[in-house]
Amino acid sequence: MNLIDNSTLTHSHSEIEDDGEVFACPNCGSGGTVLFHEVHNVPTNSCILFETRAEAINCSRGAIALRFCEECGFIYNASFRQDLTEYSGRYEETQGFSPTFSRFHRNLAAEMVERHDLKEREVMEIGCGKGEFLVLLSQLGENRGIGVDPSALPERLEGVEGAERVTLIPEYFEPRHCDEQPDFLCCKMTLEHIPETANFIETIRAGLDPDKKTVVFFQVPEADRIIRHCAFEDIYHEHCSYFTSASLQYLFEQSGFEVTRTAVEYDDQYLTIEAVPASEPLLPNPRDGNSDLAELVASFPARLEEHKLHWRHVVEQAKAKGQTVVLWGSGSKAVSFLTSLGIAGMVDFVTDINPNRHNHFMPGTGHLIVSPDQLAEIEPGLVIVMNRIYEDEITASLEQIGVECVVECL
Template sequence: MNFADPTLSAQAQGHAAGTACPNCGAGDTRLFYRVEGVPTNSCLLFETREEALGCKRGEISLHFCGGCGFIFNAGFDPDQTEYSDRYEETQGFSPTFSRFHRNLAVELVERHGLRGREVMEIGCGKGEFLVLLSQLGENRGVGVDPSAIPERLEGVPGAERVRLIPEYFEPGHCREEPDFLCCKMTLEHIPDTADFIATIRAGLTEANGTVVFFQVPETYRILQQCAFEDIYHEHCSYFTETSLRRLFEGCGFKVTRTAVEYDDQYLTIEALPSAARSRREDDPSVSEIAELVRTFPERVAAHRDHWRALVRDASAAGRRVVLWGSGSKAVSFLTSLGLAGEVDCVTDINPNRHHHFMPGTGHRIVPPDDLAAIEPGLIVVMNRIYKEEIADHVRNLGLTCDIACL
């Protein structure tokens, strides 16, 4: 794994300057964080260790736009990414996430009167959220996602009103305007953000008043907490409230609501089509983000050193180390820290991931119940919001071990 120098020289920054911002079009952005040789597909399921070790690799080259505060991976290569039925992203097997997901659906149904309405989701994954909207309001839903697996919804109550299209979104999928259009945890995978939002806006009219709801990872937290595990190749677009709002306002939407949710991990925005197009100037929050960006390389290097030492010390002491969570955070954690040899295995509550192998390092993903035989000395939890849920599971297995949370 090759890293840029944590203090990234002025010469290197100069060479990287000039890449245009895909969010606002500003021509002067600055490179501030680079990682090379990372897996380009963090959520693909690999059948063999050899296949996982031979996965496609690319680079992370984060640029910051001083105009709108947007951050993007200029090293993103769409030809190296794959979204197919091998892509396993669902979090619905977690009781913690399921409660959040249901509560979010309830709030949206109540706030926007979504009963008996036409709803659409771009990037619907396996369709769980559309089914919730159908169940709660007897809504009719269409979901578009190349990783969708329609068969998984067979026999699920409410799914009879949901149609999944396993394709990439195109304007033709939205010939008739829906009453509610949502896009959750997808925009961060889109490199040409302004073009994408403008395409959606072109298919909507003010008269119909379609409510648009987007959810993305919240980047202010990533910068502030040095959450390097939340930075990976296929997340090519990183938003704070400022850059997300400016994107929608600049593409012809009136923003009606923004919120930070799920332990400050998710940023949401709600908007309506509008004839007015506005761009905010001199937003003081951009300067605050710029300062976090300036100090990020040095701070994140120290943060990585802490976690590398924690895992290596445990391994050197003869304690078995297990990561809990096998998604993108775990792939980033393992490959960023170079800990392939010190981590014994990875576990995940999602049964669809069991007995597959982690991209980049080839770790086998085992069911949580297998940990009773493995007897870990240290479990590293990839997302601290699941700490109590995981601690309960560990106690029920009769295990006594240290649990450390990112």
């Protein structure tokens, strides 16, 4: 999510047109950007918990206008509106209720502790959410952690092992939070919510002493997969910045970091980067590795329409058979699915294993979010899984509940 108050940033890397659309690349400052995908009237907050259907249907709306930078390969939503997004205590983004994700999260924390010798160290997370990763770092290495996030809920950590060494600060990130130099600074699934990417990374770099050699770890959605596979469910208003390995590495190098490692993980969904403050300025080549992506961007509109047609057909066939249709997963992917295909009226319910989401309503469409246990009574004929990495987990849950149905995965 967005963890920096953008009112403190200048637009030195971005030219803003009269209609509010950002024309120049926020990553490298180039004016050579190409518009290739537009969606209008989309919810601007896809993880907000709405108490009533009317409130959910009447949520704030914005637009998506994806531009591709021909210089550095960065993709961004030129129509992103920061003033229409909300990051507060009712922003429910945690994936920690999934056993699949929890295993990945714990393994990632263990990997960081081992590779960077994080034992009794000072660690910080920008965009810590509800603090789960910081707690893991505390548990596995007895580290002391500080998490900064306006949606943080410190009370969620009461009584959790290792939480006594973790402090959550429900604020937007500012350079002053780095006054005490951390040994390890991480920022997971947050940079994609930041519109002024270069300013953000430069702000972080300015707060770090190069002699300290703080290890910096970032994790973002991997954009090559999104564009290559037309994963429209991963394109929504809050995600204003989309990175490939090349554009992410360029951003860090031109911002004063020495990149030590990049990787693609979690079924090719997550891109990670590790870096340390560079002793000397680096001059990266912004055009490295962009030719294949440029071809995918050029063919994206036509391929996307075919992909969306397929999913409309899947839902229409189920309804023609008189089946009840349920989406499994009520987060951002489901919001995009419901608002992108024009078939929201054919989907009956949305379910989620996160109990904090139950009995709330989906942004934009007002679908009720039900507990998986309620599916026994609902008797769906088709369950569409919003993320295929959870297919085995969800199939096992359906069997345990006693539901027999067709399962399709995005």
